[in-house]
Amino acid sequence: MKLSTKARNLRPSPTLTISTRAKQLRADGHKVLDLSLGEPDFPTPTPIRAAAKDAIDKGYTKYTPSAGILPLRQRISSFLRERRGLTYGTDQIVVSTGAKQCLFNAILALVDPGDEVIIPSPYWVSYPSQVEIAGGDSVFVETKLEDNFQIDPDAIERAITPYTKLIILNSPNNPTGAIYTKERVEAIAKLAAKKGIWLLSDEIYDELVYEGAKAHSPFQLCPEAQEKGILINGFSKAYAMTGWRLGYIAAPKPLIKAIRAIQGASTSGTNSIAQHAGVAALDMDRALLEEMRQTFEGRMLFLREKAKELPHVKSSSPQGAFYLMLDFSHYLGMQTPSGQTITSTVDLATYLLEQKYVAFVPGEAFGAPGKLRISYATDKDTLAACIDRTTEALKELR
Ligand SMILES: Cc1ncc(COP(=O)(O)O)c(C=O)c1O
The missing domain is CATH 3.40.640.10 (Type I PLP-dependent aspartate aminotransferase-like (Major domain))
Structure with a gap:
């Protein structure tokens, strides 16, 4: 099949590879902790849902x-x-x-x-x-x-x-x-x-x-x-x-x-x-938005502190969105316990996923090799467990 030049030029993102594998591991029964998501983990606020139901009932279809x-x-x-x-x-x-x-x-x-x-x-x-x-x-x-x-x-x-x-x-x-x-x-x-x-x-x-x-x-x-x-x-x-x-x-x-x-x-x-x-x-009442914002803020402060436990990993001080970008370049060139060399953060993200069931997005997806993006659109227990598992995995690299 000959696809258009435009379609052929679009490279599948490394994010997709990681998230597909994460889904597969989860389906196989592993407890995958997914910090690769770019979406809030909250339900849509009630007044918005109510307005949608009302729109359907009124025939705005x-x-x-x-x-x-x-x-x-x-x-x-x-x-x-x-x-x-x-x-x-x-x-x-x-x-x-x-x-x-x-x-x-x-x-x-x-x-x-x-x-x-x-x-x-x-x-x-x-x-x-x-x-x-x-x-x-x-x-x-x-x-x-x-x-x-x-x-x-x-x-x-x-x-x-x-x-x-x-x-x-x-x-x-x-x-x-x-x-x-x-x-x-x-x-x-x-x-x-x-x-x-x-x-x-x-x-x-x-x-x-x-x-x-x-x-x-x-x-x-x-x-x-x-x-x-x-x-x-x-x-x-x-x-x-x-x-x-x-x-x-x-x-x-x-x-x-x-x-x-x-x-x-x-x-x-x-x-x-x-x-x-x-x-x-x-x-709608903006207090509902403020509640979600405050929850994200609490998680961000928690994660920023917790991430300091990651050995040889540098962090910035984000003040917005729900992402933290960490520098793992110290680990490039190292070997996993099974003898594989980590040549990129795609390799590192794959290793973390396969060994510890933690999913991050590799920096290559964002033009930032050497880094991983962590989303904190998830609860603090999951964030803490992710950092603990990652710390363990990093200590096993040589
Ligand atoms: C920077 C940025 N812009 C735009 C979007 C698109 O958002 P949506 O199409 O869901 O409104 C996203 C979603 O991840 C984003 O991160």
Whole structure:
């Protein structure tokens, strides 16, 4: 079978290999502890579920306008105004099948073959895949554990060429948990505005911030950047709605027009029931969100301390999302008790999974060899057991 060039160029992610094997081990009866997940372990809050049931009973089960139902776009517009200080009309907002489709729509609408997209690394794996599908080239700008994975605006400036079409920012960050400082976000927003480059801010984790930290939207700090600015957010993480597939994009009208056309030609928009549930999510008592945020914060503080028990492993101080990125490069080149050499963190993750039934995502998936991502979207007992099992496994390496 001859698949398209685009399909052939998409490499399966190492995440998939680990999670498939984890599922298999679990099916074989092993107690696998899975810290590879990118989704909250909480149920979707009751008012959101109730609104969805109500939507079904009221018969809101037909196609919706491709850009999303007006009540939801109105609510997103007022939410952005009241809570973020940003002005977007309903004609500047499109609701899609998760933030992921919002990203895809934006990238398809902007990026041509030969265009470059600047992406800080470690990065969320879908950014370069989507740029690749659009025919563009990803240009990675490294952030370092020693700098707490902070972005360096000068490094972004050095990466700009005449072909740069777009800069992608994601703060709080997946996979590092870093929140970029106000100064740095502002500097990058000003840089993008000065150079006339599109700036995409993926703010999907903006509610999940800890220890008093605040996530800053570049468009709040530098309104001029909004002219070529794309704000993306969604309901998956803060509202525990991963399976509902609901996200939104806010952008200038000409871009929104193109995105509507792309969405109209592909999915016709996201499902009607989730959209009604989305209105309830933005309306509901925010104490419910705060409860989940506090639980994540408690786990993060616990895990950060507990991870110090891992011998020769370096950690950063994440303040957002639900991930910790740890540096295991000390173990590269070592041998397992059965004589296999650990040449990469894919090997290390495989060893931990096969020997101790602990699943992490290897850094290679995020352009961060030598590192593993731990998700703390799980309870403290599981986190503690994972670190204990990993410590044991590391001590057996020679
Ligand atoms: C950084 C980032 N952006 C976007 C998404 C997509 O979220 P969804 O499509 O579920 O809204 C994710 C999900 O893992 C993510 O980590």
